[in-house]
Amino acid sequence: xxxxxxxxxxxxxxxxxxxxxxxxxxxxxxxxxxxxxxxxxxxxxxxxxxxxxxxxxxxxxxxxxxxxxxxxxxxxxxxxxxxxxxxxxxxxxxxxxxxxxxxxxxxxxxxxxxxxxxxxxxxxxxxxxxxxxxxxxxxxxxxxxxxxxxxxxxxxxxxxxxxxxxxxxxxxxxxxxxxxxxxxxxxxxxxxxxxxxxxxxxxxxxxxxxxxxxxxxxxxxxxxxxxxxxxxxxxxxxxxxxxxxxxxxxxxxxxxxxxxxxxxxxxxxxxxxxxxxxxxxxxxxxxxxxxxxxxxxxxxxxxxxxxxxxxxxxxxxxxxx
Amino acid sequence: xxxxxxxxxxxxxxxxxxxxxxxxxxxxxxxxxxxxxxxxxxxxxxxxxxxxxxxxxxxxxxxxxxxxxxxxxxxxxxxxxxxxxxxxxxxxxxxxxxxxxxxxxxxxxxxxxxxxxxxxxxxxxxxxxxxxxxxxxxxxxxxxxxxxxxxxxxxxxxxxxxxxxxxxxxxxxxxxxxxxxxxxxxxxxxxxxxxxxxxxxxxxxxxxxxxxxxxxxxxxxxxxxx
Numbered sequence: 414x415x416x417x418x419x420x421x422x423x424x425x426x427x428x429x430x431x432x433x434x435x436x437x438x439x440x441x442x443x444x445x446x447x448x449x450x451x452x453x454x455x456x457x458x459x460x461x462x463x464x465x466x467x468x469x470x471x472x473x474x475x476x477x478x479x480x481x482x483x484x485x486x487x488x489x490x491x492x493x494x495x496x497x498x499x500x501x502x503x504x505x506x507x508x509x510x511x512x513x514x515x516x517x518x519x520x521x522x523x524x525x526x527x528x529x530x531x532x533x534x535x536x537x538x539x540x541x542x543x544x545x546x547x548x549x550x551x552x553x554x555x556x557x558x559x560x561x562x563x564x565x566x567x568x569x570x571x572x573x574x575x576x577x578x579x580x581x582x583x584x585x586x587x588x589x590x591x592x593x594x595x596x597x598x599x600x601x602x603x604x605x606x607x608x609x610x611x612x613x614x615x616x617x618x619x620x621x622x623x624x625x626x627x628x629x630x631x632x633x634x635x636x637x638x639x640x641x642x643x644x645x646x647x648x649x650x651x652x653x654x655x656x657x658x659x660x661x662x663x664x665x666x667x668x669x670x671x672x673x674x675x676x677x678x679x680x681x682x683x684x685x686x687x688x689x690x691x692x693x694x695x696x697x698x699x700x701x702x703x704x705x706x707x708x709x710x711x712x713x714x715x716x717x718x719x720x721x722x723x724x725x726x727x728x729x730x731x732x733x734x
Numbered sequence: 735x736x737x738x739x740x741x742x743x744x745x746x747x748x749x750x751x752x753x754x755x756x757x758x759x760x761x762x763x764x765x766x767x768x769x770x771x772x773x774x775x776x777x778x779x780x781x782x783x784x785x786x787x788x789x790x791x792x793x794x795x796x797x798x799x800x801x802x803x804x805x806x807x808x809x810x811x812x813x814x815x816x817x818x819x820x821x822x823x824x825x826x827x828x829x830x831x832x833x834x835x836x837x838x839x840x841x842x843x844x845x846x847x848x849x850x851x852x853x854x855x856x857x858x859x860x861x862x863x864x865x866x867x868x869x870x871x872x873x874x875x876x877x878x879x880x881x882x883x884x885x886x887x888x889x890x891x892x893x894x895x896x897x898x899x900x901x902x903x904x905x906x907x908x909x910x911x912x913x914x915x916x917x918x919x920x921x922x923x924x925x926x927x928x929x930x931x932x933x934x935x936x937x938x939x940x941x942x943x944x945x946x947x948x949x950x951x952x953x954x955x956x957x958x959x960x
Binding site for chain 1: 780783785806809810811812813817823824825836837840841842844884
């Protein structure tokens with residue numbers, strides 16, 4: 414009865430091979446997901462282990478990204494700070510500024526008086542009240558000198574620095590780039606460390622999924638054998654296991670996303686307080702969309718790869734007898 | 735349809751399962767394969783289904799030399815052969831319908847086609863009312879009929895049965911044999927391994943007898959066979 418009712422439908426629509434192929438993959442994908450949901454606790458435990466493994470490099474990556482975001486503002490160009498001798502008077506400063514402005518290497522000069530420097534320091538250091546105890550302003554006046562673009566390269570800036578250090582009114586002139594560069598070097602090391610960590614933990618994910626799939630293959634030994642007996646190709650038998658690996662990976666990625674997001678949320682309060690002390694507009698970035706996509710896809714891919722390795726190794730061993 | 739030419743099978747343990755066996759079966763023929771346990775009945779069937787490879791000699795099935803079938807092509811060869819086992823080999827976490835549908839699913843039949851064919855096969859073995867049942871809830875005879883439905887659902891030209899009535903009482907065994915006769919009448923080549931001589935006597939078909947791996951008799955004369 415039912416079969417009869419379906420006959421006309423079958424005749425009117427002749428689905429293409431691609432359509433059938435897609436449909437079959439969808440079926441396997443859904444059924445392997447269904448199989449995972451049938452043992453939710455076991456699935457969740459495995460996925461959580463994966464999630465933790467993935468969340469470590471992912472979380473560190475986001476933190477690094479944030480650090481780079483702060484330091485990004487410093488890249489704009491080198492600037493030189495010329496600390497003036499304590500006994501320099503205003504007239505001398507004006508003359509100096511006039512002289513320096515004539516130099517073709519210099520684009521802009523900002524003058525920070527001793528008083529300005531003190532006010533700024535009081536505001537940003539958080540030492541406001543302690544500084545009031547001081548009878549005298551210990552801070553020097555500073556000229557913040559921005560070289561023109563072509564004199565901003567490390568080499569040119571260094572030449573300019575040497576020249577400015579000759580200035581009799583200058584107590585000390587220093588290139589602000591130096592510590593930026595050091596900071597960048599440290600960031601580079603941190604990035605390298607994250608990459609190493611990510612590689613090691615990716616390997617862990619591969620092994621965890623590989624082992625999970627291996628157990629799954631053992632559990633379904635009879636099924637595999639019988640499916641081979643009725644003429645299933647290897648790729649047909651592989652497919653559900655590959656999808657299982659994929660789902661594990663994706664689920665692990667989702668858990669990692671939650672772990673990272675929750676951690677960042679927990680950190681954001683104290684960090685905002687800290688950066689507030691520096692009058693910074695800095696806001697802790699959470700996982701943005703591209704990073705999230707990379708995280709989930711990468712994790713799913715690792716799951717797929719782990720499953721593929723396990724399946725390749727263990728399916729061959731099962732032959733019907 | 736099936737042709738053995740001086741076929742020997744030696745296992746890695748050194749045990750010789752078959753030695754110099756030659757016979758042939760035409761398309762649509764039916765034969766029983768008898769002999770004591772260990773005589774090589776199962777080995778012979780396994781060679782046809784490519785569960786084992788012959789060590790020497792040539793096995794031809796449907797005009798194809800099985801020695802030349804690459805491992806990637808084995809699944810496609812198996813789709814032409816329905817196999818029935820003494821222990822049924824059903825999946826107990828799937829319904830009767832899903833068990834019978836397996837050969838169709840692996841070969842990529844459409845859903846409508848699968849439903850139609852599975853019901854036709856279940857109808858033939860008289861289990862249409864059990865399609866939603868799980869194998870464990872069925873009797874031994876019913877489980878074997880599910881196994882038979884699975885073997886014939888994709889209409890393979892060759893059906894092999896290894897002790898299909900091994901665990902069944904004579905009454906049920908007779909029913910199973912009647913089923914085989916019906917399949918044979920629609921042109922299926924059937925080779926049935928059994929040590930149930932009484933049953934074979936009733937069937938009046940060609941009988942191949944194996945002894946210690948050798949084909950010791952091949953006759954349609956039942957007086958001569960036993």
